Amino acid sequence: MDFAFDARTEELRAKLLTFMDEYVYPAEAVAEEQRAKLASPWETVPVVEELKAEARRQGLWNLFLPDSEYGAGLTNLQYAPLAEIMGRSPQLAPTATNCAAPDTGNMEVLTQFGDEQQRKQWLEPLLAGEIRSAFAMTEPEVASSDATNITTHIRRDGDEYVITGRKWYISGAMNPDCKIFIVMGKTDPDGDDIRRQQSMVLVPRDTPGVTVKRAMQVFGYEDHSHGGHAEVIFDDARVPASNLIGEEGGGFAIAQARLGPGRIHHCMRLIGMAERAIELMCRRAVARTAFGKALAQQGVVHNWIADARVTVEQLRLLVLKTAWLMDTVGNKGAHTEIQSIKIATPRAVVDILDRAIQLHGAGGVSQDFPLAELYAGARTLMIADGPDEVHQRSLARRELKKYL
Template sequence: MDFGFDARTEELRGKLLAFMDEYVYPAEVVAEEQRAALASPWDTPAVVEELKAEARRQGLWNLFLPDSEYGAGLTNLQYAPLAEITGRSPHLAPTATNCAAPDTGNMEVLTQFADERQKKQWLEPLLAGEIRSAFAMTEPEVASSDATNITTLIERAPDGTDEYVITGRKWYISGAMNPDCKIFIVMGKTDPDGEDIRRQQSMILVPRDTPGVTVTRAMQVFGYEDHSHGGHAEVIFDHARVPVSNLIGEEGGGFAIAQARLGPGRIHHCMRLIGMAERAIELMCKRAVSRTAFGKALAQQGVVHNWIADARVTVEQLRLLVLKTAWLMDTVGNKGAHTEIQAIKIATPRAVVDILDKAIQLHGAGGVSQDFPLAELYAGARTLMIADGPDEVHQRSLARRELKKYL
């Protein structure tokens, strides 16, 4: 395993680091100021569109897509250090480079499973950053950590028309509050009584303006509404009708598509989490050398030394595990990297939450305020212990795989 940066990665890293310094970090405050003056808090601040235009001009666009026909054609190992850099400003940089969830996962689904008509209608404008999208899977009435539990129905129209009728309630549907969100990828059951519980589900494209689709409210995350990602909405599908041709792949293929979507999504989250941890360490160090308590700088306090040293060790460990996972995904495929994907999904959010917790502590009241990004970073990192499958689900699966060797 060689984790050294090749020439292309090194070039893109240099450009992306300069882009962050020159454009993204200064835009963080500007975006908040502009958002306060918008007619709707879900509208996109003008500075975000300016960032997107600049990123595209510099070739820092669709870096996440390994398919060179649609994206940058980077391997997971090449993309890992780039995603880490964007994770330092997770509410701006991924969107600026068109590498933000849930659009990334949706574009991957459309690239792999959509037909040519679906790609033309939805993938192309997503690749161009002209629209946003949402992935509607999680439901409030069931334990959605077990995807076979979902109750949303995708039924053939009873009147014999060539349509499906979608009925169900979803929540924490990321991106759905954004007015630029034009399409939902909805997971529901086309065969709820089928013998194979992993062939009951299908995925279907539902335009946001379809009659019967209602975005009812924004869901908060630790009190944050996450405007930059387009919020997390509750969505009702009340006998919403779409053409049969909107089905992605085949009936019963939804569970397999979800698994294909979530593998890359999990490693992308972990890459960005490491960037969040690096930002936290940077802020800790700056705070430690600039503040005095009980007659000496915080940087001279032993407990602060421990926090910073432990954070550095943890980040280096996590980065190596993520890079190994990326390398395995490139060389033996997502299935061959299953253990490592689960390992990073368990380890990274948990460890980064701890680092952010120490950074907040070091900043005192400032750490929980809006004057520093730490509280919002903490909320995002803590949520990732639940999103894309809670830690306990991955621990269960990983442990069973380990025990299987001895049974």
């Protein structure tokens, strides 16, 4: 395993680091000021469109997509250090480079499973950053970590599908630029194979029967930059049968194909969040005095910073190994490692952010520093894309199987 960055990765890293310093970090405060003046807090602030135009101009666009016909054609190992850099400003950088979830996963689904018409109608404007999208899977009434529990019904009626169900925490759905939902539901709820009961369909936002009911908060945050997280009602919403993605009964397999890359992307960005936390800790420690000496001279602060550095280096190696395996043996061959990073990374980054907040005192929980919002995002990822306990259960079973 050679984790040295190749020439293309080094070039993109250098460009992206400069882009962050010159454009993204200065735009963070501007975005907050602009949002306060918008008619709706869910609208995209003007500075984001400026960032997108500059990122496109510099070739920092669709870096996540390994399909060279549609994206940058990077491997997971090449993309990993770039996603880490973007994770340092998760509210702006991924969107600025058109590498933000859930659009990334939806574009991957359309690239792999969409037909020609679906790609032309929805993938092309997503690739161009002209529209946003949402992935409607999670439901409030069931344990959605087990996709076989999904209760939303997708019924065939002639040349149409009729969708009925209730979804929540549908990321990006509050953004008025979100024009399309990929909805997962059951087309064969009584089928013998519980992993062949589900299908996915494309449902335009303006379809009669689709209601974006309310915004869901995350630790009190509404995540305006991301486009929010919504509760969405589908009440006999009708779409053409041609809006089916892939085949009937293929929804579970598509979800698994979508979630694998999504999990590693989250972990890559989490490492960037941890790096920013360490930077803020160090800056605070040398600038702040308590009880007659700088915080940087306090032994407990030394421990926090040292432990954080060791943890980040360990996590990065595990994520890079996972990326390398995904590239060389495929997602299935990297299953153990994907689950390992999904378990290890959010909880470790939450701990680092917690220490950083503590070091900043009252400022750490305020809006004057990004730490509280970073903490909310990192803590949520212990639930999103499958709770940690689900991955622990699966990983433990795989280990025990060797001895049974």
